[in-house]
Amino acid sequence: MATASTVSDSSSKPAGPVESSIREKLTTLLQPTSLFITNDSWKHRHHAPMRDHKSDGEPETHFTIDVTSSVFEGKSTMQRHRLIYSALSTELAEGLHSLSLKTKSQAEAEKQVVT
Numbered sequence: 001m002a003t004a005s006t007v008s009d010s011s012s013k014p015a016g017p018v019e020s021s022i023r024e025k026l027t028t029l030l031q032p033t034s035l036f037i038t039n040d041s042w043k044h045r046h047h048a049p050m051r052d053h054k055s056d057g058e059p060e061t062h063f064t065i066d067v068t069s070s071v072f073e074g075k076s077t078m079q080r081h082r083l084i085y086s087a088l089s090t091e092l093a094e095g096l097h098s099l100s101l102k103t104k105s106q107a108e109a110e111k112q113v114v115t
Contacts, residue, residue: 015039018060018091025087030069033106038064040100061097072105 015023019039026035041059065084072080080103088096104112 016060018096019063021091022063022065022088026065026067026084029083029087030067030071032067032069033109034066034068036064036066038066040064040098061095062100063096063098064100064102066102068104068106068109070106072103073107075105077103 015037016039019037023035023037026032039060040062043062067084071083075083081101084099084101084103085092088099
């Protein structure tokens with residue numbers, strides 16, 4: 001993996017257990033060249049169903065994931081998203097509520113750099 005970075009909310013808190021699990025599973029499955037994970041839960045904590053989902057006092061229910069991997073070559077957006085949702089099925093069953101996914105193959109990422 002060439003690059004792996006974590007992006008959290010503006011408070012720069014360390015990754016919680018859900019975020020750490022997401023990172024570990026996606027790194028193992030995808031061997032990404034880049035992986036950015038943003039915990040967006042703070043934007044949704046006022047929603048009634050989200051108030052009860054806590055992890056070390058902070059919610060971990062909504063994430064944005066931006067990932068580049070050669071595993072995505074030849075796969076449609078839907079196939080890529082299904083792959084990620086399948087890998088995170090335990091987290092989704094245990095309170096992870098929402099994922100915003102941005103998935104790119106290595107070739108797509110390189111093409112974006114050129115343009």
